[in-house]
Amino acid sequence: MIETVSSIASSILGRYESNPHWDHWPFGPGYGDFWASALKMLFVAAILGAILLFLRVLFGPNGKLRDPELDREAAEMREKALQELEEELKNGEISELDYKYKKKRILS
Numbered sequence: 001m002i003e004t005v006s007s008i009a010s011s012i013l014g015r016y017e018s019n020p021h022w023d024h025w026p027f028g029p030g031y032g033d034f035w036a037s038a039l040k041m042l043f044v045a046a047i048l049g050a051i052l053l054f055l056r057v058l059f060g061p062n063g064k065l066r067d068p069e070l071d072r073e074a075a076e077m078r079e080k081a082l083q084e085l086e087e088e089l090k091n092g093e094i095s096e097l098d099y100k101y102k103k104k105r106i107l108s
Contacts, residue, residue: 081106 058065085106089099 078106 057063060066061071082103085094085099085102088094089096094102
């Protein structure tokens with residue numbers, strides 16, 4: 001029984017040890033066949049993407065660790081920009097079409 005388990009383990013390890021492209025995966029040198037290099041880059045990109053998503057959830061708009069003061073300041077700046085835009089429209093400084101585009105940009 002023990003010999004069978006050890007022979008299975010040694011056959012598995014023997015198969016992986018025979019492929020030099022995977023010796024230092026994913027942080028080894030960039031040479032090797034195309035797929036090994038592509039998978040290394042994809043793996044690193046996935047890790048960085050997960051980190052960015054995690055930070056976005058924590059510190060993005062309405063995030064759990066975001067300072068509420070930042071959201072309040074952004075709302076005040078948006079209101080001020082909308083008031084200035086309406087004043088420009090009333091004074092005839094911009095056209096109705098420009099007003100619509102600028103308002104859409106401010107609110108998005």
